[in-house]
Amino acid sequence: MALNVSVATLTYGERKTFLYQVVDRLLSQNFSDIYVYCNGLTLANLTEIKERYKNDRVIILFSETNLGSAGGYYELLDYVTKYNTSDYVLLLDDDNLVPQNCYKIISDLNIKDNELYSFHRSDRARAKQVKDLEQPEAIIGGANSFLGRDFFSIFQTGKHIYQGDLAAAPYGGLLLNRKSLDAGVLPKKELYLYADDYEYTYRLVTMFGFDIIFSDAVSIEDLEKSYHLxxxxxxxxxxxxxxxxxxxxxxxxxxxxxxxxxxxxxxxxxxxxxxxxxxxxxxxxxxxxxxxxxxxxxxxxxxxxxxxxxxx
Structure with missing residues (x-):
């Protein structure tokens, strides 16, 4: 039986050039539903996106104001949890271009009930380095670090024990299973922008017992380079x-x-x-x-x- 995998992405501003490449690639594969949350787009851009994607597999959601990544993904995940019954939901940023065989690769994975997958992204080498080091918390820094920097790591007091590869992960490239969606965990709206994805996934790991597995079986191309890189x-x-x-x-x-x-x-x-x-x-x-x-x-x-x- 074919695996039921949906995709959810969030877009904002003038990013149609990226979004169209991403959604067109998804439509060429056997993903079930493709959710596009339009976060504070102009009416003209919203209309253009709706005109382009009249396919029943594409569900367009809309907020009149930009809720930031935290608010946008909160609303998106809340909607998907309530109205979608897929086994898995792949989260993507609107500039995350998946490979041509992405669906097939995901279908062939042997995923355990408590496992979430974070797929490799072309401009994010850090996750692979953290996996290779076998130091899951290094993705966000030690418990006493600030902005990932700990000048006193030698004095660490107590350590979390993680079974997975990463203690946290970005939204883009994150594969959620039904169990994690049904847990009712959502991003914190008040964070608005930045670190909300790590806080959300860190909560899934430390409070709900999920393991984040890093995988380069799927290699996602980032169409736009992040500012901090x-x-x-x-x-x-x-x-x-x-x-x-x-x-x-x-x-x-x-x-x-x-x-x-x-x-x-x-x-x-x-x-x-x-x-x-x-x-x-x-x-x-x-x-x-x-x-x-x-x-x-x-x-x-x-x-x-x-x-x-x-x-x-």
């Missing part, structure tokens, strides 16, 4: 050197919140935060990105406020 002068650049103000703010705010939530030693976490903040501030200063310094500190402060709010 763009390089510059090594001494003066960091992961936010090419980020927009929104990307910098939400990434730092949410990672501050996640670090406060995950840490096993608050003092070591705060030391990592202080060192990393000093280094980043100096890089911003010498590269004349003065506004980034103020925004970086504001994001940290707001991350702490978000943490206290959730704690209360």
């Amino acid at each position: 763009k390089t510059g002068t090594r001494l003066l650049s960091n992961r936010y050197s090419h980020a927009s103000t929104m990307q910098l703010y939400y990434s730092v705010r949410n990672n501050t919140w996640l670090g406060l939530k995950r840490n096993k030693s608050k003092s070591i976490f705060l030391l990592n935060l202080s060192i990393c903040t000093t280094l980043f501030s100096l890089q911003f200063l010498f590269s004349r990105k003065f506004t980034n310094i103020k925004l970086f500190f504001k994001a940290i402060k707001d991350g702490y406020v978000l943490y206290k709010k959730k704690e209360d």
Whole structure:
């Protein structure tokens, strides 16, 4: 019997060129339903997408306002859980182009009930490195790390034991099974953008007992390079050197919140935060990105406020 696999993706802004390549490739294979969540698109773009995809297999969902990745994937996953009965749902970013034989490869996998798969993406080497190192938590950094950096890892206090390859994974390339969907776990809307995917999958692993298996059996091509993978002068650049103000703010705010939530030693976490903040501030200063310094500190402060709010 053929495996029932659906696909769900989220798009926003002026990204039709990417989206069309992705959906057209999916339609050429035996995927059941293909969900496209249009996150705050203009009416003109929404109409164009609906006109292009009148196929019954393509279900177009729409939000008038951009809910961010957290809100968008929340609504998308909530809808799919309620109205789709597939055995598996493959999450893709709107620029994740799957190979021509993607469905067949997934159908041939021997997937256990508690396993979620994170497939290899062309511009994301880190996941494969983490698997090879056999250090699942390294994908998001140690429990006391800040932005994945831990200058005091030698003083680690306590370790999680993970059966899978990764402690967390991005939405793009994530294969969810029916059991994980029915668990009722959804992204946190208030995170809006960045780190929401890692927080969501980390919760599936640590609170619900799922294992994330990294697999390069499916190799996904990223049609657009992520901002934090763009390089510059090594001494003066960091992961936010090419980020927009929104990307910098939400990434730092949410990672501050996640670090406060995950840490096993608050003092070591705060030391990592202080060192990393000093280094980043100096890089911003010498590269004349003065506004980034103020925004970086504001994001940290707001991350702490978000943490206290959730704690209360």
